[in-house]
Amino acid sequence: MSSSSPSNRPRTIRVLLAKLGLDAHTIGVTVIAKSLRDAGMEVVYSGLKQTPEMVVATAIQEDVDVVGISSLSAAHMNHLPRVIELLKAEGVGDKLIIAGGVIPKEDGETLKAQGVAEVFTMGTETATIVRYIEDWWATR
Amino acid sequence: MGNALADKVLAGHVPSAARVIRRLEDGDAEGRDALTALYPHSGKAQIIGVTGPPGAGKSTLVDRLITAFRKRDKRVGVIAIDPTSPFSGGAILGDRVRMQSHAADSGVFIRSMATRGQLGGLARAADDATVVLDAMGFDLILIETVGVGQDEVDVIKLAHTTVVVCLPGTGDEVQAIKAGVMEAADLFVLNKADLPGADEAESHLATLLHLEMNDREWERRLVRTVAEKGEGVAELCDAVVAHDVYLRTSDAFTSRSAARARHSLFERLRELALERAIDGIERSEELQHVLGAVTRRETDPYVGAARLWQALKN
Numbered sequence: 001m002s003s004s005s006p007s008n009r010p011r012t013i014r015v016l017l018a019k020l021g022l023d024a025h026t027i028g029v030t031v032i033a034k035s036l037r038d039a040g041m042e043v044v045y046s047g048l049k050q051t052p053e054m055v056v057a058t059a060i061q062e063d064v065d066v067v068g069i070s071s072l073s074a075a076h077m078n079h080l081p082r083v084i085e086l087l088k089a090e091g092v093g094d095k096l097i098i099a100g101g102v103i104p105k106e107d108g109e110t111l112k113a114q115g116v117a118e119v120f121t122m123g124t125e126t127a128t129i130v131r132y133i134e135d136w137w138a139t140r
Numbered sequence: 141m142g143n144a145l146a147d148k149v150l151a152g153h154v155p156s157a158a159r160v161i162r163r164l165e166d167g168d169a170e171g172r173d174a175l176t177a178l179y180p181h182s183g184k185a186q187i188i189g190v191t192g193p194p195g196a197g198k199s200t201l202v203d204r205l206i207t208a209f210r211k212r213d214k215r216v217g218v219i220a221i222d223p224t225s226p227f228s229g230g231a232i233l234g235d236r237v238r239m240q241s242h243a244a245d246s247g248v249f250i251r252s253m254a255t256r257g258q259l260g261g262l263a264r265a266a267d268d269a270t271v272v273l274d275a276m277g278f279d280l281i282l283i284e285t286v287g288v289g290q291d292e293v294d295v296i297k298l299a300h301t302t303v304v305v306c307l308p309g310t311g312d313e314v315q316a317i318k319a320g321v322m323e324a325a326d327l328f329v330l331n332k333a334d335l336p337g338a339d340e341a342e343s344h345l346a347t348l349l350h351l352e353m354n355d356r357e358w359e360r361r362l363v364r365t366v367a368e369k370g371e372g373v374a375e376l377c378d379a380v381v382a383h384d385v386y387l388r389t390s391d392a393f394t395s396r397s398a399a400r401a402r403h404s405l406f407e408r409l410r411e412l413a414l415e416r417a418i419d420g421i422e423r424s425e426e427l428q429h430v431l432g433a434v435t436r437r438e439t440d441p442y443v444g445a446a447r448l449w450q451a452l453k454n
Contacts, residue, residue: 011166012229012256037230044252047237054243058236061249063158092155 013041013137015066016059018050020080023073028101028122032068035126039134052082060092066133071101076111084115096136100124145170146177149276154249160272161251165265175268182274183397185217186384187281189295191261191324192305194287197331199238200367201305201376202284206242208377209280215247217273217281221263224254231255235284249273260294261285267298267404280380293324297403300396301383303376305329306345309337322348326360327379333364333372358386417452426451 015036017029026048033043044062046054059067067087069080080099087093099111100120108119117136120129148156160178163171190198190205199220206216220235233252242248253263262285270281285295296302304325328349330342342364349360361379365372387393421427430447433439439447 011168012254014162033232037225037232038228040229042224042231042233042254044233045237046243047240050240051244054240057243058250060155061158061251063155063162090155 013066013133014044014062014064015041015068015133016044016046016055016062016064017068017070018046018055018058019048019070020050020052020055020076020083021071021073022049023071029070032070032100032126032129035130036133039130041133052079052086055083056086056090059087059095060090064095065137066096066098069097069099071099071103073102076101076103077107080111080116081114096133098129098132100129143174143177146174146275149174149178149272150181152276154246157249157272157276158251161265161269164268164272165253165256165263171268175271178275179271182271185270185274185278185281186301186380186387187270187274187283187299187400188380189283189285189299189302190305191285191288191293191295191302192329192331193289193307196287196305196307197367198284198287198305199235201329201331201365201373202235202282203239203241204367204370204373205282205377205380206239206248208373210242210245210247212377212381214279215277216242216249217270217276217278218248218250218284219253219263219266219269219273219281220250220284221253221255221261221266221286223286224256226257229256249276249278255286259292261288261292262294262298267407270298296324298400300387300393300400301326301380303327303329303380305331306341307332308335308341326358326383327376328360328362329372329376330362330364331367334366334369338364357390357392358383417449420452421448424448424451 017033019029033045036043044058044064046058055067067083069076069083076099084097087095097116098118098120099116101122103119103121111119118132145156145160149160160171160174164175190202192198202218206218209216218239222231222233222235224231231254233254235252236250239250242250251269253266253269255263258264266283270283273281283295283298302324304322306328308330328345330338330345342362345362349362363372363376363379365376367373387396426448430439430444434441434444
């Protein structure tokens, strides 16, 4: 049922989960997708082997609030900064960009300096990721 | 009256169109204001519903149809619907996985949408999203429903052309006849037609079509496809175009558009009426009396509802 005061209605958080580059591991991203769904979010999953251009076009068409990039190959250092650059160029640089997977600490620091909000390495509890997104959502 | 967001949509600005759809989906006034400005620019696109049971290959077929229509220089909008979890309110929207190759094509706009509690195979905002994409100049808008059972055919109320996707080996003639889905179709697709049982399924469907065909102006067609391999997709594409030609050369496009408008109007009226009525009733003292009486089983829910309605009118 719709409400007569729609501006007070809580909006549903929309998240894009994508895998960049050539890695074909899907278990991690599937687990995260389910956790976000169980937390009441709408998760757009766009599949494997995405290019930065595909991720950005998808993020725009889907008007997601959060872009989560899973990387289990070394492609993140090339592709992630490109995603951020393209989002800014399209005038939608206000999305929360997070990354997860096998990302060495020093790479993580570099990525954060380039605009990735947080990097969740292997072994992170899914609840931590959910809370991180919810906290960001509450303060924006 | 001008609307800045709507002007950007009309100029083809994709982020603005996505934002309007989002606001409409969230039931936000900003979205409705933009829709008011966009609505007069809509009404041109052929809206094509693609429905069928889970696993029938709807997403793959939509993907192949996009390719085929892009080759014919058509701009294609897609609204792909997946179910919302009734437990968490969240959803995993995975239809895009099979449509990846179109992600960076500016002639294609794909929006995944969760049902958010709406029954019937659609999302509430699917109707609004077609208006936005139509006003933006997309020639065709494909609505892919959630995987449906037998009577979830709301897509026919939005679509000019309804495509029902079937599979071999999923039911006998009786199963097919009782299904409302069968009556909904303008075009049937027998997908995965390389599977065992395809010939039997085709003859069953053909018989059904033949039985029902008499009083219809449009001769409903059955197309065999193997979407995964692209087989039969050109024929399906031709059939969709043929249906569009039929619609526009008869008065069917006008009459279906009128039925669509009536449906949209009454849906919004129903929401508004319900919202206003519930609002009023929740604030009335009578509610507590009636609720108490129904709980104590002194009054039944029909009589109770009538009393509340009367109280609202006074």
